[in-house]
Amino acid sequence: MTNFTVKKVAVLGAGVMGAQIAAHCVNAKVPVVLFDLPAKEGNKNGIVLKAIEGLKKLSPAPLGNKDDAALIEVANYEDNLDVLAGCDLIIEAIAERMDWKHDLYKKVAPHIAPNAIFASNTSGLSINKLAEGFDEELKARFCGVHFFNPPRYMHLVELIPTTSTNPAILDQLETFLTSVLGKGVVRAKDTPNFIANRVGIFGMLATIHEAEKFGLSVDVVDDLTGAKLGRAKSGTFRTADVVGLDTMGHVIKTMQDTLQDDPFFSLYKTPDVLAKLIEKGALGQKTGGGFYKKVGKEIQRLDFATGEYVAGGAKAADIVARILKEKDPVKKFKAMRESTNPQAQFLWAIFRDAFHYIAFHLDSIADNARDVDFAMRWGFGWSVGPFETWQAAGWTQIAQWVKEDIDAGKALTNAPLPAWVFEGQVAEKGVHTAEGSYSAASNSYVPRSTLPVYERQAFRAPVLGAGAQDAKTAGTTVFEDDSVRLWHTGDDVLIISLKTKMHVIGDGVIKGIKRGLAEAEANFKGLVIWNTDATEGGAFSAGADLQSALPAFMTGGAKAMEPIVKELQDTFMQMKYSNVPVVAAVAGLALGGGCELALHASKRVASIESYVGLVEVGVGLVPAGGGLKEAAVRAFTEAKGNDILQFLKTGFTNAATAQVSKSALEAKAMGYLKEDDIIVFNAYELLHVAKVQARAMFDAGYRAPAKRPVTVTGRYGWATIRGQLVNMRDGGFISAYDYHLGDTIAEIVTGGDVDQGSVVSEQWLLDMERKAFIALLNNPKTQERIMGMMQTGKPVRN
DSSP, X not given: OOOOXXXXXXXXXXXXXXXXXXXXXXXXXXXXXXXXXXOSSSSTTHHHHHHHHHHTTOSSOSSSSGGXXXXXXXXXXXXXXXXXXXXXXXXXOOOSOHHHHHHHHHHHGGGSOTTOEEEEOOSSSOHHHHTTTSOHHHHTTEEEEXXXXXXXXXXXXXXXXXXXXXXXXXXXXXXXXXXXXXXEEEEBOSSTTTTHHHHHHHHHHHHHHHHHHHTOOHHHHHHHHTGGGTSOTTTTHHHHHHHOHHHHHHHHHHHHHHOTTOTTGGGGSOOHHHHHHHHHTOOBGGGTBSSEEEETTEEEEEOTTTSOEEEOOOOOOHHHHHHHHOSOHHHHHHHHHHOOOHHHHHHHHHHHHHHHHHHHHHHHHBSSHHHHHHHHHHHHOOSSOHHHHHHHTTHHHHHHXXXXXXHTTOSSOOOOOOGGGTSHHHHHHOSEETTEEEEXXXXXXXXXXXXXXXXXXXXXXXXXXXXXXXXTTOSEEEEEOSSEEEEESSSSEEEEEEOSGGGOBOHHHXXXXXHHHHHHHHHOSEEEEOOTTGGGTOOSBOOBOHHHHHHHHHHHTGGGGHHHHHHHHHHHHHHHTOSSOEEEEEEEEEETHHHHHHHTSSEEEEEEEEEEEOOGGGGTOOOOSSHHHHHHXXXXXXXXXXXXXXXXXXXXXXXXXXXXXXXXXXXXXXXXSOTTSEEESOGGGHHHHHHHHHHHHHHTTOOOOOOOOEEOOHHHHHHHHHHHHHHHHHTTSSOHHHHHHHHHHHHHHTTSSSOTTOEEOHHHXXXXXXXXXXHHHTSHHHHHHHXXXXXXXXXXXX
16 A cells, blocks of 8 residues: 655635635644735735634634634745645645636746645636646646635535546545545546536526526525525525625636537526626625625515515425425426426426536536536535436436427527437436446446545445445344444444434433443444434434423423433443443534533544534533533543643533534534544544544453542632622623523532532532432423423523
């Protein structure tokens, strides 16, 4: 095996994309230097410094931990080009002007190290034309690497070779992007706007065209083309506003300039409505108005006919919403096509246009149909790709309907569907099969990449129709009920996957964890807690299942909850002191009891997108699954003989203010993850890494940790924190009830009414948690908060 290690990255251009790419490198612990032009006044690196400062204010946050902004090295093209010699990867991310890029390349090329990869983050310019002027040796190390905005959150990176790019470079870069930066890599051909923007922007233009044709307003179109289709909930026009109408205009311009021979060329004209908005400087969200405009608290929409803003908020017709709820895609598409409702006809039209377009262009823009589907899923947030949708709805029937519309002059162009759509293997099987996905260029089915990096993905991103293994049923089941599944893949690590909604923890999950611990201790090297929707943004666990505990509360009052809470505490303690390692594979929300579940594991392996916190005060309660006990234990451990209170402040504040980390990196800074816990950037690798950790811990001679007593700050600590809470209450920053909750948390984490330096057991702290939890349940104000949360999903402040 040969390792390709990126020791340092240079990003050329500190604009919105360049600065965020640099930020994500820092997230992944990759040293990075960010370049821009020298400032005309003041500090010569002023442009870069301003961009780095801007990263801290951007939302969603590009940095996992804002403090890491300081790790980005600053440079300018006048004084620091020698720094490039120490970089293994150089990513150019300046404005989309071929002449500007060529000027920069001339400047930097002599300073690029002999083995470094040089790549452009262009969103659509020709990679071969960008490479003109390079010597052959640099041409072989040059390619396109197109990140999507915002680069931390968007999974897609398109990798585009030139005719001269060395294939080994692409493999190295794909490996780095996949595992280190956590991306989904799609290899695209060097055609204008590559795959995602080519298909995505076409889709937006077709949507505008069909919306005008069917007389639909922007708000109705967005309701129809957002979450109801399994796409970004911002729909079409709101997405355009967020991206920036000027940016959209640039991408359309690239299509106008380079695709004159395309039969769909007439659609690439900038729509009149868009041109007028750009001309007026109404560029979307960044200028305060585009297709939508916020007026006071009201969001108004643009009326195409008058060019004025009017009241918005219109929704899809009920009959169309019902069609879209149909689970069977075959029935759904039949209903859409046969409906006389203009909204349903509009929906059929935009699907027909998309199917027509991707079939016609597949051979020129992508290696195979799978790459088109992944590009749209990962780059545009679609839950299902266009080829997957077509195949699921009945390949041959849909193809026939599209052909009929083309023949009848209803389509955007009279260019026929390619012959492969109706012939041979595709007519029989569709484009996605177990052997691979269809390539129009080679007239064959292309299997998945076999790069070694993908061996780290136990369950790779599936495509509908390819018959991939489903994690919900894969492997050997040891035990399964409605709450959990205990299973393994024929190796020595047991997996427990939670099946409850949002993976909330009720009686069934508790019993499942106990069963899993017993099974793992008897027959396996370790237990991994991993949920099958970890790669799809699913929660690790949203906490205790309040709903399932309600009957006990209604019949027996707060007292009836005590044994339930005790069993939760005992199970988590059993997990902490298990004789085999328990690894929590955390991704998504880990709130309340979900956070406590992770805290009691032997180790945590967390996806970068992990949102962790003890949020019980939001429902008028305090953590009672050992979260506050762990705050006290960790403060004592970290203090190492120093003033424990200084180490307790973070744990207290986190719980008292219900703070939730915005990333796994922030969870580490907040103390929810330990220094030696592992952060994984690609959620598809989470299970692999967790199992490797469990196995390594067992093989290294794992023993359950010793049960040590805990030194607490007692009355001194409690009084100190209470003094700060009094100031906050009297200053109007918190309500009287927030004060009461904060004081209760302070009492528990300090050990309560005991002398400073007293030594207590973990059980002492757990008993305090439980007692406080039961007392609060009896309080009408807590009951108000619980009912408010269950009815509206929002915290009640009382």
